[in-house]
Amino acid sequence: MPLGEFELIARYFTRPGRRGDVLLGVGDDAALLDVPAGQTLVAATDTLVEGRHFLADAPPQSVGHQALAVNLSDLAAMGAQPAWALLALSVPDADEAWIDGFSRGFHALADAFGVELVGGDTVRGARIVTIQALGFVPPGEALKRSGARPGDVLYVSGTVGDAAAGLELARRCDPGAMDATLLRRHQYAEPRVALGIALRGVASAAIDVSDGLLGDLGKLCRASGVSAVVQLERLPLSRALLEGFGATAAERMALAGGDDYELLFTLSASAAPAIEPTLAACCSITRIGVIGAGRGIRCFRSGLEVEQEVAGHDHFAA
């Protein structure tokens, strides 16, 4: 006999409390939360749709991980310390095996970052997952998209393009044919929480790479009222991506692929040398360009300008 909604919640989404600041968690009409005195609350929400953000045959653990990861990445892009999450889960049926896997993927990542699930809603419908992540940042230290200034140096963390390549592999239903690290980058992205915290009061601007590097860089530039130059030969591309897809496709995936959940950020040129070692202790970071006056993004390869047709991901683009 299939479980009912309330049994599902009790079995898979109710666990002993892990944080002393959760005064009331899952099980009432709303959660009661104790925000630390003197901290700014940071709130983000992101939705994953089956067939768009994850494939119908994706391991449910990966969907649970990914749904939380994209939200923690939003908090990381603000320099926030994550604390709590709410989960709105729409699933077509009470498929316990799927929900069990989903909850394990979710809780494993939540535990890794000290996040507690404090509420949610479970409904029957198309498989769509919305998570709201809440965290804190000291007043005035949040990273924004809007602070980049001409002369700032542009960085990206980790490697870019791997997640798009992993999605492509998953679509081909032939993940075994190529390096499993690419598939893992698509299904189990690691939010850059430590880097975001290290960038507090240091970065002039930051955004996470969710809709493609050029698309997200465009948002950062528009919010800051600046332009950018990107040195394509400096893009951090993984060996797995280059060997699996070749240099041309790798560059395209790096610029337009999305879902890498790396941080794209700017540092003032004068501050950059001193802070780079601290940041690199969190994860690899790479200078990929500079910020300028005016508008737009220009890409260069070996000193020659390259026209880029790629646009960031838009869910409603024709």
Added chain:
Amino acid sequence: MPLGEFELIARYFTRPGRRGDVLLGVGDDAALLDVPAGQTLVAATDTLVEGRHFLADAPPQSVGHQALAVNLSDLAAMGAQPAWALLALSVPDADEAWIDGFSRGFHALADAFGVELVGGDTVRGARIVTIQALGFVPPGEALKRSGARPGDVLYVSGTVGDAAAGLELARRCDPGAMDATLLRRHQYAEPRVALGIALRGVASAAIDVSDGLLGDLGKLCRASGVSAVVQLERLPLSRALLEGFGATAAERMALAGGDDYELLFTLSASAAPAIEPTLAACCSITRIGVIGAGRGIRCFRSGLEVEQEVAGHDHFAA
């Protein structure tokens, strides 16, 4: 040419800030929010699915209203003052007329309660709306489901059953045939925010009626470890419901219909007489029963016990 995702957000979901406690609203990776010192944060999330919570041909204004109302109702059930909302909107296409109507319904209710939209996500998929509502309550004054004690008096606000009747009318595609107030109760429920605030430190337990009065009363009783007796002849039924559907169907809708978004709450018998006038100044309230020891819910009509087969709404029930 259809609008893109970011133009949709800019046109329909980005407005001048209305609250001084929103340090950064729609348009960055996350919102920055200033929780008042010494207040407890209250967080709720609820999802509406087309075809289940609203009909495909429902006016988009009503969907925008309803999606926020159900979340404000959760905050009301905690005694919280609502402040901010995040919106995750999945729609099958960039139908501007629908999104325009939806946003007007959403913003009208948000304005009525001083709520500001501070973030969200817009994706393409089945029409599913998830909202997260955030608010505050003074420490220790939140209403919970778990505080009812034997001897407490059981109340419900407003009238019950109207929303279920309104949904039935909408399904028949013949709303003109009966009182429009029922349809309005389904599509434009009013969250009982003022009553929830008035119940702070007064009610021993509270829950909002979203899954049917008996179902939600069952949750309150289980959370409190108590039983309840309901006097069916005391159920507050509207004239529109009684005239439109007759006494038998009206009672069934009142007990099992759901989506009324009234508050079901308990007061100690000694405190009740003194506090009733204050509460009745917010909206009508009706004593419908008493809390007892033990478990279960028993219903009586004119002194005779009546077996109730009706169960609360479960999204995954067979």
